[in-house]
Amino acid sequence: MSWLTPWKRESGGVHPLVSLQDEMNRLFDGLWRGDYDVSDVLRRGWAPALDVSETEDAVVVTAEVPGIDPKDLDVSVTGGLLTVKGEKREEKEENDKRVHRVERCYGSFTRTVDIPDVVDTTDISAECKDGILTIRLKKKPEAQAKQVKIDIK
Numbered sequence: 001m002s003w004l005t006p007w008k009r010e011s012g013g014v015h016p017l018v019s020l021q022d023e024m025n026r027l028f029d030g031l032w033r034g035d036y037d038v039s040d041v042l043r044r045g046w047a048p049a050l051d052v053s054e055t056e057d058a059v060v061v062t063a064e065v066p067g068i069d070p071k072d073l074d075v076s077v078t079g080g081l082l083t084v085k086g087e088k089r090e091e092k093e094e095n096d097k098r099v100h101r102v103e104r105c106y107g108s109f110t111r112t113v114d115i116p117d118v119v120d121t122t123d124i125s126a127e128c129k130d131g132i133l134t135i136r137l138k139k140k141p142e143a144q145a146k147q148v149k150i151d152i153k
Contacts (some may be wrong), residue, residue: 066131
């Protein structure tokens with residue numbers, strides 16, 4: 001688990017600086033890889049939130065994708081990167097409807113996460129249920145914890 005640094009939250013929920021840190025991390029990660037178009041993000045202003053966690057046998061990536069048809073999602077692994085792409089389509093406007101406020105975001109997105117060498121890239125599954133995309137990346141057998149029996153003499 002040394003490649004993951006756990007983030008502690010205050011008991012009352014998410015610390016106010018967590019969102020800022022997440023956005024800054026996304027910005028700099030994408031800029032270094034060259035796949036982050038700042039003007040595109042400023043225009044649309046959104047990308048699904050991701051959580052990355054680890055169990056004894058897998059790395060689990062969870063993304064909030066409410067309102068996105070699972071058919072409009074694409075999950076791929078190339079090298080040491082897991083990429084989630086998708087598009088949230090805007091509802092068609094009715095001609096007689098007057099819009100007073102628009103706060104929901106639409107458009108395509110790409111999120112990329114580094115995956116550790118312990119992941120078996122041939123054993124990955126993805127499930128989308130109730131607006132939550134869950135991707136399980138199984139660890140290689142040699143990377144999983146093994147119980148060692150202690151001989152008593």
